[in-house]
Amino acid sequence: MKEKLTIGEMAKLRGVTSETLRHYDRIGLFKPQLVDPHSGYRYYSIFQYEILGTIKELRQLRMTTDEIREYLNERNFSKSLDIMKTKHEELVSNLKELNELEENIREKIAYLEQVERESELQKVIFRKMKSRQLLTLHEKINDNFELCYGVLNLENMLTEKTPILATNRLGIIIEETNLKSERFEEPSTIFIVAKNTEDIPNTYQITIPGGLFACIRYNGELLSSRSESLRKILRYLKTNSYQITGDALQIMHLDITITDKPNEITFEIQVPVRKV
Incomplete structure (x- = not known):
């Protein structure tokens, strides 16, 4: 045991690196006490x-x-306690x-693992869904330029x-009248499914009632792909005696936040229905 310690000896005793001590010395935080x-x-x-x-x-x-x-400067009980608090x-x-x-992140991983298991496209399936609260600006989107600003404004409302x-959670609303009359290229309203609406004005919120939804997934960003899927689901509903009961939702299933491969970008159309 000795009183004078080299930089290496002090570093080893305290479990830090010699470079850390040199840095503390340079900035005047912790300087050697003795100089030969x-x-x-x-x-x-x-x-x-x-x-x-x-x-x-x-x-x-x-x-x-x-x-x-x-x-460390002029320590006293009150000052140290305040800093600690x-x-x-x-x-x-x-x-x-x-x-x-x-x-x-845990929820997102679970969602992506579910996507991996349910990869079948262009197949009509039915799901029971709970009521959902949507955030929307109530503005029709006519092109990608307006889409970018619309999504940006909606995302800025979120605190998550x-x-x-x-x-x-991001999608567009396909109005019931446009869906039934097959006007698939009409401008639509974008939305984000809300998780916490506490600080968001009610004017930006709408409720989608829970119930039975006919769903179909498709990939690609072409309007023709969406139109084909919508026609397919309409034919299925008519053939199997289902009635549309409200506006449909088209939701981004996998988007450019996950993949830059066009064939992996996927949408899901959800149409509220009831058996006739």
Whole structure:
């Protein structure tokens, strides 16, 4: 045991790197206490171990070097307690944000795994769905230019973390009258399925009642692909005595947030129906 420690010895004792200590020395955060008058070598004192340990722990609390310098400067009980409280509030806020992000990513992975299992296209299937709350600007979209700004404005209303990435929540409303009369190329209203509407004005919200939906998936972004799928589902409903009961939804199933391969981009059409 000795009082004077080289940079390597102090680094090893405290489980940090020599470069970390050199950095702390350069910025004046933690400097060697002893300098050999003959060789100019700089040494740490073993009695500095506690300060270095405190710095190491404060770094684990995600404190910046400026915050650590403030913490170490003229320490007293009241000041240290206040700094600790402030840092704790920040950590709780970050933890809440990380938990929300983890939950969203977990849901997205489950959704994509479901997509992988249910890859069949151009097949009419029926699903029971719960009521959904949609966010919409109530504006008809005439071209891709308006679509870009419409989606941007809707996404800016959301407060979630990674809300749209890898989710089937963005789509357009196909009005019942246009669907029944096969006017498939009429301008449509875009929407996002809402998860949290607490801070969003009611004027931007509409409710899609729960119930039975006839669904069909298709890939590709051509209007002809959508028209073909809509005609197919209309023929199926007519043949099997189903009645359309409201506006249909066309939802992005897999989009450019997941793939840049055109043959993998997929939409799902959902038509509310009842058996006649």
